[in-house]
Amino acid sequence: MFGAERFCLVRGTAEGGTELNAFDNALLDAGIGDLNLIKVSSIIPPGCRREESLPKFPKGAFVPVVCVAHLGKVPGDTVAAALAVGIGPEGFGVVMEAKAARGSEAEELAREMVKEAFKVRDLKLTKLWALSAEHRVKRTGCALVACVYW
16 A cells, blocks of 8 residues: 655646646646656545655656646636645645635635535644645636645
8 A cells, every 4th residue: 555755735837729738738837747647535644744845756657646727718817726735633634626716715715625624524633734826828728736745
């Protein structure tokens, strides 16, 4: 069984000729575009520590992530995505994703979802972080945030 020991929050924004290209370019901007991203659910295992930067992964490495992306195709619109991470006293954590028109709105939504997740689990929330990405669309744009595990 795989158990992550560390995680890092990253963000990226970009334009592209298509939605998929905008997403790929935002992944590159976030520093994770040359990795095989394995989507995982929003649980941080006990003892997993937050890092401020990513290690140097080899190109093509299989890396677990929680990722949220907000794509837009209307010039002038703003797209935003956010993740919030909550940790309890035993080190167990929850990650929640949100999308909105502004980064601050997306962060607030994600924070509130983390608080609710802890409440329904009857756990005390001791640490709470949030990170957002915001992008003004020119043609086809993407804002994304990811929680990368290793």
